[in-house]
Amino acid sequence: MRLLYNARIYTQDARRPLVSALAIDRGVVAAAGSDDEILHLAQAGDQKEDMGGAVIWPGLTDAHLHLEYYSLGLTRVDCETSTRSECLRRVAERAGQIPAGEWVLGHGWNQNEWTEGFGDGRDLDRAAPHHPVHLTSKSVHASWANALALQAAGITANTPDPQGGRIERDAHGQPTGFLFESAMELVEKIIPMPSVQLLSEAIERAQQNLWGMGLTGVHDFDRARSFGALQILNAEKRLKLRVVKSIPLESLQEAAAVGLRGGFGNDFLWIGSVKLFADGALGPHTAAMLQPYENDPDNTGMLFLDAEQFFEYGQQAAQAGLGLAIHAIGDRANHEVLEAYQQLRAYEAANHLPALRHRIEHVQNLHPMDQKRLAEMNVIASMQPIHATSDMFAADQYWGPRAANAYVFKTLLDSGATLAFGSDAPVEVPNPFIGIHAAVTRQRPNGQPDAQGWYPQQRLSLQEALNAYTLGPAFAAGREHFLGKLASGYAADLIVLKTDPFQMDPTALHAVLPQATMVAGEWVWHA
Amino acid sequence: MRLLYNARIYTQDARRPLVSALAIDRGVVAAAGSDDEILHLAQAGDQKEDMGGAVIWPGLTDAHLHLEYYSLGLTRVDCETSTRSECLRRVAERAGQIPAGEWVLGHGWNQNEWTEGFGDGRDLDRAAPHHPVHLTSKSVHASWANALALQAAGITANTPDPQGGRIERDAHGQPTGFLFESAMELVEKIIPMPSVQLLSEAIERAQQNLWGMGLTGVHDFDRARSFGALQILNAEKRLKLRVVKSIPLESLQEAAAVGLRGGFGNDFLWIGSVKLFADGALGPHTAAMLQPYENDPDNTGMLFLDAEQFFEYGQQAAQAGLGLAIHAIGDRANHEVLEAYQQLRAYEAANHLPALRHRIEHVQNLHPMDQKRLAEMNVIASMQPIHATSDMFAADQYWGPRAANAYVFKTLLDSGATLAFGSDAPVEVPNPFIGIHAAVTRQRPNGQPDAQGWYPQQRLSLQEALNAYTLGPAFAAGREHFLGKLASGYAADLIVLKTDPFQMDPTALHAVLPQATMVAGEWVWHA
Structure with missing residues (x-):
């Protein structure tokens, strides 16, 4: 056994929320209690660890991210640099580490941040003459390819601009290497996919980043390749994250x-729900709304599937023992999904099927008439608090007063709904403390919009936010008897914090980082 | 911990093959040793069990059966009765237990065993006037349906006999209820499939039968419904068999x-190999042979897929992380499969893919040129010893001197191949001691064919047969570090025997039945 003592341990166990010591046996919490109670259990050979008064939380779970894209993103050269030459230096460095002919991929540049601006595209040939290179901009609306990449894609002076895209050309008509919008796809489509084995290695490295932010579990919304890669890690006992794998509708x-x-x-990898899409997103005005976007009177967004179709898929899935997790942003999309779930709950009951853990992903804008329905039907609200603070100005602009119905964490919680929080990484960073900060303050780390935060009535308490990163995801995953608490019989997944978030100015929560992370009773990460 | 002592324990652990005591902790063997060594580990609260000198073996695994068909078979009314009236009584009894309108299914009658012969088909209406009834004969070449079953199938005086079948009719042309050959399908095709939930209940009941015979694991070759039902049991912790689930080629x-x-x-349910078929079977002369059947000079059987096709499927499967398990009976079929495996091993190596646990199911007739190739390529020989004794007279008759190449257990073992034994239930009974007896004696329980057995040079020692029901299946399933032995870190799956098979006349082995069976440290069955 491993005994941790002299700590301030938030157990998330209502019967005993605060203890100072844990006994851990073979990956599972054997007992939680006072130092006296736990040290009393010690036997020869047990390992006692004085935690020096540190704070311990259950490990946090990101209930919505894209593990494949996040992990592969980390393998890319980071071109979010203050100078253009630093980006080129990093590309050259990476090229020096891998065999000639292999692709160097990078991301994050912004010519507006660089004194040189775009500069001469050919510089990329000089940085990596023997490797095809493709660097996407931070906005992902442009990319920078070197000569070998253009050649591999068959892009020459004679290549016409594709519809919705532009190949930048010099005075002689030669491509400069800069590609805009759909022209990027000419290169992207020929970049070889990494093998499942290589993807498993990328995920294994990403796992370290996630531990370092306090995550011990994720709900992955990528596809079959990600599932395959995770099984490889799982079989080799290299997977030390609790991963719920969704299945795409296709x-x-x-x-x-x-x-x-x-x-x-x-205990480390299991099947979750079927992922479907109801609509698009706020930014491009493709989220399906009941009424038109502000200043866009003919546009109510795009609804991909309606309630009848969701119900149809839901029946198929329920017969196969699978719940649904439906992406829904706009109030119309959420309404359709809720209509479908109402039919599906009746179907489950009529057919003596279990009531599955159905979810809505994002739940960004919920019409007041629908705000109590998630609780009524026990549908999980899988939300990303950082979307609220990232998108708040866009929400005000595009939704006007209807932004009051956006990211209604507190309204949902008060109605009795289960919140499961995540990040949607790599869309946003997966750091859960940034999410906790956003949920508690409804502000960005820089303090915007003001001292009270955006729609401050939707702020959560720290305890409520913590629940949504622990108990909520565990319930959504059907593992509420094993994950999310530090109580006897629960997984020994925990994080060690130097200072107590409960005794901290909430505006500082975004900067919290664990000192150490334990998964299944093993220290997997130290600061 | 649970401590078993005062036993004669065959551990299958070469370092310490015979011990007298085991310490079992949370489903796993913590230690194996002498009574002194193990009882010395006892702590307060531990449960000590004096085994009274009983023999303990690791639980046995059936490496090839059909769990769905076996389990559903057990739910049928047993009509293998000495009198016709007893069969009718059982049908009436079953009908009394289930709602009107539900099907009563039965199996096993043989009119030659009944003094009344077929008798009046209408008796079945009197036995069960409110339930459709369908009873298949022991040969499965005929069935007996009552009026409600005929009506549900739309069989009337006007229904023509289907091709290859006959609807028996009385003097007035009315169907009597007896259906022959393909006419049975008219009823079978309309019998509703039980739900996955009902199937899970049938498997749970069948599990008890299997424990009672000494099985703690099976390799299931049924399909998706069986997998679904097993997951239901697994999720509810009602599955206490180690089940490897194959995936059908389709x-x-x-x-x-x-x-x-x-x-x-x-630890209870995991994915195995992809199941394919190379050929048919011995009885109907559809097993694919290199040379014609004896006295059937134009017939070499039927080859469903050839080496190139197996190789093609094998590559697809290997890319998906799945091995192959190919049904092959005839020497031609086995040859094609081995040719494919040779290419596949080269493909795995060239593509840096792991060498998967490929298997041949049945391996019934192996040309001498191929007999060493399974060992050379580390292909598992998944065989059913009881097929040898069931089919030996047919093998002599249809294969002539080539029967010397049939069921060559000892030749394969001496070449270094891994044997994994099973029953092919419900084709044969899944009792592993009947299989052990057949492998050790090459005789039927009645002593046929003679004191030495059929091709006695292929007899195995009891230890070799035991290995093929423990170590072999564990290796085939990729769980050789967890299953098949009673050593530290291995699953506490074991059976208790009153008398020691190693000190028994081998001709009595078929009658061995366990006193008790433990799975994952729990007593799941007592005689």
Whole structure:
């Protein structure tokens, strides 16, 4: 056994929320209590660790991220540099580390941040003459390719601009290497996908970043390749994150044909829900709204599937033992999804099927008439607090007064709904303390919009935010009896914090970082 | 901890093959040793069990059965009765237990055993006037349906006999209820499939039968419904058998699309190989042979897929992380499969893919040129010893001197191949002691064919047969570090025997039945 003592441990166990010591046996909490109680259990050979008064929380779970894209993103050269030459230096460095002919991929440049601006595209050939290079801009609306990359893509002076895109050309008509909008796809489509084995290695490295931010679990919304890579890590006991794997709608028929059901797997990797999309997003005005966007009177966004279609898929999924997780941003999209869930709950009951852990992903704008329905139907609100503070100005602008219905954490919680918080990484950083800060303050780290935060009535207490990163995701994943608490029989997944977030100015929460992270009773990360 | 002592424990651990005591902690063997060594570990609260000198073996695994068909078979009314009236009584009894309108299914009658012969088919209406009834004969070449079953199937005086079948009719042309050959399908095709939930209940009941025979694990070759039912039991912790689930070839594409790989799952249920068929069977002369059947000079059987096709599927499966398990009976079929495996091993090596646990199911007739190749390529020989004794007279008759190449257990073992034994239940009974007896004696329980057994040079020692029910299946399933032995870190799956098979006349081995069975440290069955 491993005994941790002299700590301030928030157990999330209502019967005993605060203890000072834990006994951990084979990955599981054997007992939680006072130092006296726990040290009394010590036997020869047990390992006692004085935590020096540190604070311990259960490990946090990101209930919505894209593990494949996040992990592969980390393998890219970071070109979010203050100078253009530093970006080129990093590209050259990476090229020096890998065999000639392999792709160097990078991301994050912004010519407006560089005194040189775009500069001469050919500089990229000089930085990496023997490797095809493709660097996407921070906005992901432009990219920078070197000569070998252009050549591999077959882009020459004679290549016409694709629809919706532009190949920048010099005075002689030769491509400079800068590609805009859909022209980027000419290169992207020929970049080889990494093998599942290589992807597993990228995920293994990403796992370290996630531990370092306080995450011990994630709900992954990427696809079959990510699942395959995770199984490789799992089989080799290198997966030390609790991963719930969703199944994309396009694989529902296949999953049903194979007979794969929700919940199948083991303590580190198991099957979650089927992921569907109801609508687009706020920024491009494609989220489906009941009324038009502000100053865009003919546009109510795009609804990809309606309630009848969701109900149809939901029945198929329920028969196959799978719940649904439906991306819904606009109030119309959320309404359609809720209509479908109402039918589906009736269907489950009529057919003696279990009430599955259905979820809505994002739940960004919820019409007042729908705000109590998630609780009424026990549908999980899988939300990303950082979206609220990232998007608040856009929400005000595009939704006007309807922004009052956006990211309504507190309203949902008070109605009795289960909140499961995440980041949507790599769209946003997966750091859960940035999410906690956003949920508690409804402000950006820089203090915007003001001392009270954006729609401050939707702020959560720190305890409520913590629940949404622990108990909520555990419930959503059907593992509420094993994950999310530090109580007897629960997984020994925890993080060690130097200062107590509960005794901190909430505006500082975004800067919290763990000192150490434990998964299944093993220290997997130290600051 | 649970401490078993005063036993004669065959551990299958070469370092310490015979001990008298085990310490078991949370489903796993913590230590194996002498009574002194193990009882010395006892702490307050530990449970000590004096085994009274009983023999303990690791739990046995059936490496090839059909769990769905076996389990559903057990739910049928047993009509293998000495009198016709007893069969009718059982049908009436079952009908009394289930709601009117639900099907009563039965199996096993043989009119030659009944003094009344077929008798009046209408008796079945009197036995169960409110339930459709369908009873298949022991040969499965005929069935007996009552009026409600005929009506549900739309069989009337006007229904023509289907091709290859006959609807028996009385003097007035009315169907009597007896259906022969393909006419049975008219009823079978309209019998509703039980729900996955009901199937899970049937498997749970079948599990008890399997424990009672000494099985603690099975390799299931049924399909998606069986997998779904097993997941339901697994999720509810009602599955206490170690089940390796194969995937049928028809689901290979789906499994690859979902990203499901071999080995995924948990300690009770995990994914095995993709099941394919190379040929038919010995009895109907459809097993693919290199030379014609004896006295059937134009017939070499039927080859469903050849080496190139197996190699093609094998590459797809290997890319998806799945091995192959190929049904091959005839020497031609086995040869094609081995040719494919040779290419596949080279493909795995060239593509830096792991060498998967490929298997041949049945391996019934192996040309001398191929008999060393399984060992050379580390291909598992998944065989059913009871097929040898069931089929030996047919093998002599249809294969002549080539029967010397049939069921060559000892030749394969001496070449270094891994044997994994099973029953092919419900084709044969899954009792592993009947299989052990067949492997050790090459005789039927009645002593046929003679004191030495059939091709006695292929007899195995009891230890070799035991290995093929423990170590072999564990290796085939990729769990050789967790299953098949009673050593520290291995699953506490074991059976208790009153008398020691190693000190028994081998001809009595078929009658051995365990006194008790433990799975994951729990007594799940007592005689």
